[in-house]
Amino acid sequence: MSAAPELIVKGLKATVDGKEILKGVNLEVKGGEIHAIMGPNGTGKSTLASVLMGHPRYEVTDGSVTLDGEDVLNMEVDERARAGLFLAMQYPAEVSGVTNSDFLRSAVNARRGEGNEISLMKFIREMDNKMELLEMDEKFATRYLNEGFSGGEKKRNEILQMMMLKPRIAILDEIDSGLDIDALKVVSKGVNSLLGPEMGVILITHYQRLLNYIKPDYVHVFIQGKIVKSGGPELAERLEAEGYDWVKEELGVEDETVGQKA
Amino acid sequence: MSMDTQMLFDKKIVIEVSGKNGEADWMLQNRLDALKLAAQLPLPRLQKTNISKWNFTKFEPFAEEVPIMSPDELPADLREFVFVEDKRNLLVQKNASVIYCNLDQSLSEQGVIFTDLGTASQKHESLLRKYFMTDGVRIDEHRLTAIHAAFQSGGVFLYVPGNVQVKIPLEGLFWLSGKGAAMFPHILIVAEAGSRLDFVANFVACRDDLGAINNSVMEVFVGAQADVRISTVNNLNSEAVDVVYRRALVDRNGHLEWNIADLSDGRIVSNNTSHLQGESSNVDVREFALGTGDMKANVTSSVYHLERHTKSNINARSVMKDQASGIINSITKIEKGASKSDGQQSGKVLMLNPEARGDVNPILLIDENDVMAGHAASVGKVDPLQLYYLMSRGIHRSEAEKLIIHGFLDAIISKIPSNALCERIHHIIERKFKS
Numbered sequence: 001m002s003a004a005p006e007l008i009v010k011g012l013k014a015t016v017d018g019k020e021i022l023k024g025v026n027l028e029v030k031g032g033e034i035h036a037i038m039g040p041n042g043t044g045k046s047t048l049a050s051v052l053m054g055h056p057r058y059e060v061t062d063g064s065v066t067l068d069g070e071d072v073l074n075m076e077v078d079e080r081a082r083a084g085l086f087l088a089m090q091y092p093a094e095v096s097g098v099t100n101s102d103f104l105r106s107a108v109n110a111r112r113g114e115g116n117e118i119s120l121m122k123f124i125r126e127m128d129n130k131m132e133l134l135e136m137d138e139k140f141a142t143r144y145l146n147e148g149f150s151g152g153e154k155k156r157n158e159i160l161q162m163m164m165l166k167p168r169i170a171i172l173d174e175i176d177s178g179l180d181i182d183a184l185k186v187v188s189k190g191v192n193s194l195l196g197p198e199m200g201v202i203l204i205t206h207y208q209r210l211l212n213y214i215k216p217d218y219v220h221v222f223i224q225g226k227i228v229k230s231g232g233p234e235l236a237e238r239l240e241a242e243g244y245d246w247v248k249e250e251l252g253v254e255d256e257t258v259g260q261k262a
Numbered sequence: 263m264s265m266d267t268q269m270l271f272d273k274k275i276v277i278e279v280s281g282k283n284g285e286a287d288w289m290l291q292n293r294l295d296a297l298k299l300a301a302q303l304p305l306p307r308l309q310k311t312n313i314s315k316w317n318f319t320k321f322e323p324f325a326e327e328v329p330i331m332s333p334d335e336l337p338a339d340l341r342e343f344v345f346v347e348d349k350r351n352l353l354v355q356k357n358a359s360v361i362y363c364n365l366d367q368s369l370s371e372q373g374v375i376f377t378d379l380g381t382a383s384q385k386h387e388s389l390l391r392k393y394f395m396t397d398g399v400r401i402d403e404h405r406l407t408a409i410h411a412a413f414q415s416g417g418v419f420l421y422v423p424g425n426v427q428v429k430i431p432l433e434g435l436f437w438l439s440g441k442g443a444a445m446f447p448h449i450l451i452v453a454e455a456g457s458r459l460d461f462v463a464n465f466v467a468c469r470d471d472l473g474a475i476n477n478s479v480m481e482v483f484v485g486a487q488a489d490v491r492i493s494t495v496n497n498l499n500s501e502a503v504d505v506v507y508r509r510a511l512v513d514r515n516g517h518l519e520w521n522i523a524d525l526s527d528g529r530i531v532s533n534n535t536s537h538l539q540g541e542s543s544n545v546d547v548r549e550f551a552l553g554t555g556d557m558k559a560n561v562t563s564s565v566y567h568l569e570r571h572t573k574s575n576i577n578a579r580s581v582m583k584d585q586a587s588g589i590i591n592s593i594t595k596i597e598k599g600a601s602k603s604d605g606q607q608s609g610k611v612l613m614l615n616p617e618a619r620g621d622v623n624p625i626l627l628i629d630e631n632d633v634m635a636g637h638a639a640s641v642g643k644v645d646p647l648q649l650y651y652l653m654s655r656g657i658h659r660s661e662a663e664k665l666i667i668h669g670f671l672d673a674i675i676s677k678i679p680s681n682a683l684c685e686r687i688h689h690i691i692e693r694k695f696k697s
């Protein structure tokens with residue numbers, strides 16, 4: 001698994017409750033690359049993230065997804081994770097009665113496989129280090145998973161998990177939303193600490209601001225359930241300054257959300 | 263040879279049991295009265311559970327069990343249930359016989375009594391006459407209490423004098439051993455005014471040991487200002503009918519906690535009832551059941567508020583897997599005159615299979631206006647979004663389910679005062695999910 005990771009999404013279509021949300025997404029992400037996906041509300045960005053991870057509510061109707069050549073769509077959610085996919089969720093679930101550290105240790109051990117479990121000491125040390133880097137109070141180790149966490153605390157906790165699990169492809173869905181400036185810096189520091197040829201990143205965001213801290217190699221515009229335009233960092237700057245109207249005009253689209261006729 | 267119903271009601275057996283227990287004559291008379299009642303009284307009526315076909319009477323005759331010198335001689339499955347520090351305050355009963363009993367000397371010097379019931383009936387007759395099946399559980403409540411009274415053997419009498427604070431827990435370990443075996447321990451606990459105690463009672467069997475019947479009664483008297491915690495784990499096999507009637511009377515400003523884990527695999531009648539009969543007394547009831555296979559459980563927790571400013575909280579949870587069925591009843595009764603009382607309930611059931619059955623029946627009966635009372639109840643399946651979240655971190659489905667279940671039960675388990683006991687409970691849960 002030392003070869004650089006490679007995620008290939010081809011013609012991906014998906015529905016929720018019978019309604020088509022993804023309408024043919026094409027995307028290739030390699031280790032060391034950062035892809036930002038930007039787009040108006042309700043256009044299907046989180047849906048793409050969820051479908052890649054295997055969320056039970058969505059049904060894939062067409063297309064393919066491979067990670068390092070392996071068919072991702074045939075894998076269970078947990079298999080995808082063990083293959084190296086990670087999704088920092090926009091709205092992570094709360095699980096009462098399960099402490100953050102018990103959960104994380106199960107996750108780390110699942111990733112390492114039976115017979116290769118991490119020692120408790122080593123785990124605690126590693127978790128302590130990462131929490132310190134993320135400026136998380138140590139009480140978050142023993143609190144119940146996401147229960148009663150503030151918006152920003154949940155985001156930090158998602159990044160903590162990512163740092164512990166060291167994914168091959170990380171999808172970060174609006175990791176910047178609800179973060180104050182200091183938190184944004186801290187979270188970015190966490191993400192940046194992992195960057196390298198071993199990991200590719202898909203960064204879903206509404207704001208150029210995040211991209212000042214985590215520098216993308218590619219920027220994609222997502223409208224009506226697919227990527228309609230791709231470019232470099234300069235694209236994000238133009239979107240920040242001018243909004244999406246000019247893209248829509250270029251495309252001859254009136255309403256950007258999915259389900260509307262172009 | 264196993265006893266059938268006809269033989270069960272033979273006086274001779276009862277006389278024999280009485281003799282083996284080395285008890286006073288008045289106890290024998292009690293048994294003979296109970297025996298008559300056992301033949302006449304009906305079974306208790308349980309909400310939504312038909313127990314008419316359950317085996318309460320067929321079991322192998324009692325054998326003499328050999329005493330042990332130390333709990334280290336117990337089989338490993340049993341040793342895991344010994345929690346008390348230094349194994350000092352421990353009584354072990356195997357089927358009908360107490361095979362080990364030890365009390366820390368410093369406690370006996372303070373007047374604490376910890377012995378089997380037969381011995382107590384000789385040495386502490388007046389206390390026993392006062393408390394044994396009088397104001398707590400009565401012999402004539404129904405057939406099961408009558409059978410219990412006729413056959414009770416071994417058992418525990420725990421007495422803590424006024425203002426004595428027992429800091430380390432005492433434990434009773436009740437071991438059902440051998441195919442078709444039965445045990446009828448009676449546990450009588452008296453905490454006098456201002457005293458404090460922790461008692462752990464475990465009703466267990468070795469794995470794959472198919473005992474038939476546990477029919478136990480616990481009576482707990484909490485004196486004024488006394489502080490009492492009772493934790494019990496029942497972990498019997500799938501053949502066993504496991505009956506425990508627990509009853510507590512709490513005096514003025516007294517505080518009682520019940521922590522009850524019903525983990526047996528067979529048929530379960532788990533009843534705990536608390537009477538708050540002194541002003542400002544209170545009780546916390548935490549109870550959970552975990553059912554796998556064909557387990558059937560009826561768990562009823564009741565609290566009666568009889569005086570002013572009394573407070574209760576019933577928190578019951580159950581997890582049902584496979585074809586298991588768990589009926590959880592919670593009853594809070596606030597009597598007229600018990601003003602400023604507060605009775606709360608919460609009941610939650612998690613069902614893991616479509617074939618599993620879980621029911622929560624919260625019942626509030628309130629005859630007084632000036633009170634607070636409330637309940638929350640829910641019955642549901644494992645939340646698919648929680649499952650998705652955990653699995654999205656690489657955790658296998660079965661492991662993720664287990665985490666969610668442990669989490670669901672944690673509200674109860676984490677409150678159990680002994681860490682070792684909590685750990686044991688988590689292990690049992692783990693084991694059940696492996697099978």
Ligand SMILES: Nc1ncnc2c1ncn2[C@@H]1O[C@H](COP(=O)(O)OP(=O)(O)OP(=O)(O)O)[C@@H](O)[C@H]1O
Nearest residue numbers: 016017019021040041042043044045046047048257
């Ligand atoms: N169960 C559902 N039934 C119908 N429509 C749904 C359902 N779930 C999601 N949608 C719709 O799918 C569309 C895409 O949602 P998605 O969350 O992917 O948008 P997004 O691009 O992430 O938006 P945002 O920027 O606001 O996070 C939305 O219009 C949403 O209302």
Ligand SMILES: [Mg+2]
Nearest residue numbers: 045046047090
């Ligand atoms: Mg979104």
